[in-house]
Amino acid sequence: MSDTTERTATAFANPNIAFIKYWGNRDHELRIPASGSISMNLAGLETRTRVRFDSNLSADTLTLNGQPAAEAARARVARLLDRVREMAGTRARAEVVSANNFPTAAGIASSASAYAALALAASAAAGLALDEPALSRLARTGSGSACRSVPGGFVEWQAGTTHEDSYAFSIAPPDHWHLVDCVAVVSTRHKTTGSTHGHALAPTSPLQAARLEDAPRRLDICRQAILERDFEAFAEVVELDSNLMHAVMMTSSPRLLYWLPATLAVMRAVERWRAEGLSACYTIDAGPNVHVICLHEHHPEIVHRLKAIPGVEQVLTATPGGAARLLDEPAASNNPRSLQNLPGQYLRS
Amino acid sequence: MSDTTERTATAFANPNIAFIKYWGNRDHELRIPASGSISMNLAGLETRTRVRFDSNLSADTLTLNGQPAAEAARARVARLLDRVREMAGTRARAEVVSANNFPTAAGIASSASAYAALALAASAAAGLALDEPALSRLARTGSGSACRSVPGGFVEWQAGTTHEDSYAFSIAPPDHWHLVDCVAVVSTRHKTTGSTHGHALAPTSPLQAARLEDAPRRLDICRQAILERDFEAFAEVVELDSNLMHAVMMTSSPRLLYWLPATLAVMRAVERWRAEGLSACYTIDAGPNVHVICLHEHHPEIVHRLKAIPGVEQVLTATPGGAARLLDEPAASNNPRSLQNLPGQYLRS
Numbered sequence: 253m254s255d256t257t258e259r260t261a262t263a264f265a266n267p268n269i270a271f272i273k274y275w276g277n278r279d280h281e282l283r284i285p286a287s288g289s290i291s292m293n294l295a296g297l298e299t300r301t302r303v304r305f306d307s308n309l310s311a312d313t314l315t316l317n318g319q320p321a322a323e324a325a326r327a328r329v330a331r332l333l334d335r336v337r338e339m340a341g342t343r344a345r346a347e348v349v350s351a352n353n354f355p356t357a358a359g360i361a362s363s364a365s366a367y368a369a370l371a372l373a374a375s376a377a378a379g380l381a382l383d384e385p386a387l388s389r390l391a392r393t394g395s396g397s398a399c400r401s402v403p404g405g406f407v408e409w410q411a412g413t414t415h416e417d418s419y420a421f422s423i424a425p426p427d428h429w430h431l432v433d434c435v436a437v438v439s440t441r442h443k444t445t446g447s448t449h450g451h452a453l454a455p456t457s458p459l460q461a462a463r464l465e466d467a468p469r470r471l472d473i474c475r476q477a478i479l480e481r482d483f484e485a486f487a488e489v490v491e492l493d494s495n496l497m498h499a500v501m502m503t504s505s506p507r508l509l510y511w512l513p514a515t516l517a518v519m520r521a522v523e524r525w526r527a528e529g530l531s532a533c534y535t536i537d538a539g540p541n542v543h544v545i546c547l548h549e550h551h552p553e554i555v556h557r558l559k560a561i562p563g564v565e566q567v568l569t570a571t572p573g574g575a576a577r578l579l580d581e582p583a584a585s586n587n588p589r590s591l592q593n594l595p596g597q598y599l600r601s
Numbered sequence: 602m603s604d605t606t607e608r609t610a611t612a613f614a615n616p617n618i619a620f621i622k623y624w625g626n627r628d629h630e631l632r633i634p635a636s637g638s639i640s641m642n643l644a645g646l647e648t649r650t651r652v653r654f655d656s657n658l659s660a661d662t663l664t665l666n667g668q669p670a671a672e673a674a675r676a677r678v679a680r681l682l683d684r685v686r687e688m689a690g691t692r693a694r695a696e697v698v699s700a701n702n703f704p705t706a707a708g709i710a711s712s713a714s715a716y717a718a719l720a721l722a723a724s725a726a727a728g729l730a731l732d733e734p735a736l737s738r739l740a741r742t743g744s745g746s747a748c749r750s751v752p753g754g755f756v757e758w759q760a761g762t763t764h765e766d767s768y769a770f771s772i773a774p775p776d777h778w779h780l781v782d783c784v785a786v787v788s789t790r791h792k793t794t795g796s797t798h799g800h801a802l803a804p805t806s807p808l809q810a811a812r813l814e815d816a817p818r819r820l821d822i823c824r825q826a827i828l829e830r831d832f833e834a835f836a837e838v839v840e841l842d843s844n845l846m847h848a849v850m851m852t853s854s855p856r857l858l859y860w861l862p863a864t865l866a867v868m869r870a871v872e873r874w875r876a877e878g879l880s881a882c883y884t885i886d887a888g889p890n891v892h893v894i895c896l897h898e899h900h901p902e903i904v905h906r907l908k909a910i911p912g913v914e915q916v917l918t919a920t921p922g923g924a925a926r927l928l929d930e931p932a933a934s935n936n937p938r939s940l941q942n943l944p945g946q947y948l949r950s
Binding site: 458459461462463465466491492495496498499500502503505507509511512513514515516517519520523563 | 807808810811812814815840841844845847848849851852854856858860861862863864865866868869872912
């Protein structure tokens with residue numbers, strides 16, 4: 253981009269829900285995980301991010317959901333932009349404008365879609381044409397699970413041991429299996445311990461090493477269950493893996509107890525429903541909300557039942573989503589105000 | 602007892618609450634545990650058990666809280682009586698009458714006080730004068746944690762590896778530290794998986810080996826904290842240990858999730874209260890009720906606050922209790938109807 257002073261790209265990415273979880277790093281700086289993970293992208297939930305490199309800017313700026321972002325968030329984005337600048341051989345600073353169509357801190361890992369969209373938009377705006385593994389690696393350096401929001405559908409992140417071999421790839425396309433993620437939102441308050449800090453606490457649990465040692469077995473079972481569309485095997489390993497992560501969290505020092513009473517009410521209800529014959533299982537990220545994964549034909553019933561549980565504030569649903577992708581630039585995209593071209597729901601905070 | 606055809610003894614024991622938990626056996630038959638544990642006897646909560654050996658009886662009988670017991674319970678008691686008969690060299694069958702002054706399945710391990718009282722009453726009625734370690738061993742064969750209800754006050758069960766070296770002893774008398782156990786009863790329904798079956802499931806969790814490996818460290822910290830009356834250190838290790846046991850339970854196959862929504866509400870409240878300066882911590886056995894252990898001076902406030910938490914049905918309190926002991930026999934004790942001499946609350950079912 254040495255030949256221009258300004259260049260813009262806009263990208264789009266879905267968040268993802270992990271079936272085999274990422275918790276704990278081998279390398280905190282590069283976010284090389286201590287074990288592999290498997291996830292599904294979530295169609296309908298989206299981050300859109302526009303990056304405009306401009307050699308006249310004196311610093312990177314970040315606007316999130318229509319508001320100037322906090323300095324910590326801006327600095328974290330700037331570190332990813334530094335990587336992009338280094339690859340592209342430029343020193344231009346960037347204006348980054350990003351918005352989600354889903355509530356922040358609703359138990360949806362917005363950092364995953366945010367850094368996947370940022371990696372794609374920033375690299376494209378810088379004139380780089382990164383392949384999928386390279387984009388996945390770049391996204392990973394911003395937020396580990398973001399590497400899984402780069403490829404489409406059902407995705408596996410191979411842990412690897414270096415920056416080069418730690419990236420995600422698709423193991424099945426979105427239409428491979430008609431699962432629905434029904435997110436039972438039991439609290440929209442911000443969690444008290446963010447994931448980045450939490451990952452650093454994982455090794456303080458007496459259980460983390462055992463959890464990691466067993467991870468290859470769970471990855472094999474989960475991958476196979478997805479490929480064979482075997483819901484029973486899938487449900488068992490997904491719930492086990494979620495409980496294993498929370499077991500580590502609640503025994504780390506300090507202990508991290510993310511569950512609320514309503515979290516447990518949903519977990520127990522889902523166990524009952526599956527015993528009654530509904531194909532549904534639960535999985536919970538680093539927060540109190542419960543992702544209830546079910547077969548498409550059961551999802552109206554599941555949503556109906558979830559809404560009846562005291563403490564469940566709302567239920568979001570998502571089907572398997574595609575890969576991160578670039579969006580066509582509107583003609584006025586050089587104008588910072590053109591973010592207003594984003595659909596209304598993207599600008600709600 | 603070959604010289605008599607009938608002999609009776611009545612014993613009394615408290616249940617106990619474990620601070621470092623027992624979950625998983627090295628030997629299921631003999632209930633040799635996979636790791637040591639530490640507990641406190643609970644004064645005010647009691648089992649009274651009368652054993653009458655009678656050579657005219659054709660089978661052992663068991664009356665629990667005024668009702669004939671189920672066959673499984675009777676057979677389990679008969680197995681302990683078989684051990685006593687073998688030691689005493691008799692073949693007489695026994696009539697066993699036992700009653701608790703606390704609700705069964707209220708999260709209080711009634712099997713601990715029951716088998717401690719049974720071991721003492723049965724051995725005395727058979728004419729044996731067992732010392733404390735021998736009584737503790739005998740009680741253990743009926744219910745593992747019962748070995749801890751034989752000695753008084755604060756008690757440690759050394760795991761051992763054989764019947765001979767697996768027994769409990771007092772590490773401090775009841776008046777050593779003025780703790781109060783405030784039991785927040787959130788459900789009086791029977792738990793779905795009993796402890797005996799649960800112990801057998803422990804090794805199916807990928808986390809159990811790591812939990813056991815770390816046990817000597819926790820035992821040292823807990824023992825030292827009790828001896829030094831260091832509540833902060835005590836609270837940290839007690840909550841960690843409880844979470845470790847439930848981590849194993851919720852990741853065993855099948856998964857055992859004993860917590861209810863109100864369980865979690867109490868756990869989170871106690872964490873908050875301690876952060877505010879109240880000396881209180883939680884510990885949870887194989888059920889949904891929460892034992893909130895606190896310093897004596899804080900217990901009125903703790904009880905008051907616990908009662909205000911939705912889902913808490915009642916709060917029982919107990920102070921450190923003494924050793925299992927024999928009770929003087931009333932003159933009419935040969936008469937099976939004399940169980941009616943037990944105070945009224947012992948005969949409520």
